[in-house]
Amino acid sequence: MTAMQLCKLFKALSDPTRFGIMQLLIGKEMCVCEIIEAFDKSQPVISHHLKVLKSADLLSEAREGKWIMYSIRPQIAAEAAKVLQTFAGTAIVRVDPRKGCIESRCSDAKRQ
Amino acid sequence: MTAMQLCKLFKALSDPTRFGIMQLLIGKEMCVCEIIEAFDKSQPVISHHLKVLKSADLLSEAREGKWIMYSIRPQIAAEAAKVLQTFAGTAIVRVDPRKGCIESRCSDAKRQ
DNA sequence: GTAACATATAGACAAACTTAAATATGTTTA
DNA sequence: TAAACATATTTAAGTTTGTCTATATGTTAC
Numbered sequence: 001m002t003a004m005q006l007c008k009l010f011k012a013l014s015d016p017t018r019f020g021i022m023q024l025l026i027g028k029e030m031c032v033c034e035i036i037e038a039f040d041k042s043q044p045v046i047s048h049h050l051k052v053l054k055s056a057d058l059l060s061e062a063r064e065g066k067w068i069m070y071s072i073r074p075q076i077a078a079e080a081a082k083v084l085q086t087f088a089g090t091a092i093v094r095v096d097p098r099k100g101c102i103e104s105r106c107s108d109a110k111r112q
Numbered sequence: 113m114t115a116m117q118l119c120k121l122f123k124a125l126s127d128p129t130r131f132g133i134m135q136l137l138i139g140k141e142m143c144v145c146e147i148i149e150a151f152d153k154s155q156p157v158i159s160h161h162l163k164v165l166k167s168a169d170l171l172s173e174a175r176e177g178k179w180i181m182y183s184i185r186p187q188i189a190a191e192a193a194k195v196l197q198t199f200a201g202t203a204i205v206r207v208d209p210r211k212g213c214i215e216s217r218c219s220d221a222k223r224q
Numbered sequence: 225g226t227a228a229c230a231t232a233t234a235g236a237c238a239a240a241c242t243t244a245a246a247t248a249t250g251t252t253t254a
Numbered sequence: 255t256a257a258a259c260a261t262a263t264t265t266a267a268g269t270t271t272g273t274c275t276a277t278a279t280g281t282t283a284c
Contacts, residue, residue: 003135007126014123015272019115022199032231045273047232052271058199066230066281074200081196087134087170088189127242144261157243159262178251178260226284233278241270248263254256 001079005057009080012056017041018049022058022072029071031064113191117169121192124168129153130161134170134184141183143176 013019017039024030024038036046050070053059057076062069125131129151136142136150148158162182165171169188174181 003128003131007128007131010122010131011126014119014126016115016119019119019122023115026199026201042274043231048272068231072199077196077200081193081200084189084193084196087138087184088186088193089138154244155261180261229282231280252259
């Protein structure tokens with residue numbers, strides 16, 4: 001999973017309605033009409049948000065006759081979780097900032 | 113952690129520069145000037161992105177004389193990771209969509 | 225095949241976001 | 255205290271995003 005894909009995934013999760021859809025779909029699949037009712041938003045709005053979540057690979061869809069069922073793609077969510085865990089995971093290495101900056105990085109940096 | 117806070121956090125991670133800053137800070141703290149050099153972006157832009165990450169509680173800052181050191185807040189990243197893991201975690205319960213929709217949800221729904 | 229249902233798409237518009245340029249703030253050194 | 259350094263803030267583009275309205279597509283029932 002590239003950084004670009006992860007950014008897209010996080011952007012998909014950054015909208016309250018989309019985040020709510022993900023929470024709603026934990027452990028189950030639902031058709032669009034059920035999701036619409038859970039949010040009291042217009043059908044096109046929910047449809048749009050589902051598209052964003054799907055294009056971030058967070059959701060998969062499966063048509064069942066007249067209905068389209070949406071469900072979470074667990075592997076993708078798990079991968080993103082691992083990345084966040086990486087951010088949390090390692091102990092912080094403390095460097096003397098003065099030494100670090102003065103000697104090699106800040107003072108002779110070319111700014112734009 | 114509320115849904116609103118989580119959305120803010122995910123939005124913070126949804127920008128490539130900010131995501132890159134998080135990756136850069138894995139396991140270490142750095143001063144702003146070092147971060148600027150890693151990205152070849154202007155100082156005000158990096159300063160702005162740091163502010164966004166900080167206001168999402170993903171980063172903490174500590175002044176060291178002339179410099180300000182930024183580092184990841186591990187508990188927050190871990191909490192967000194757990195939420196994503198929740199999305200991934202549960203097996204999907206399959207319901208017959210026709211039954212579910214026809215009987216109680218879709219056909220008599222009040223649309224807007 | 226036509227009507228009804230479930231969902232998606234297109235276009236328009238306001239709000240939010242990213243970046244750039246200029247300037248301000250706070251710290252250290254001389 | 256003045257100059258230099260490190261970082262933040264403000265203002266103003268240009269771009270993206272979320273929602274609305276209207277319409278289109280695909281499926282089933284009659």
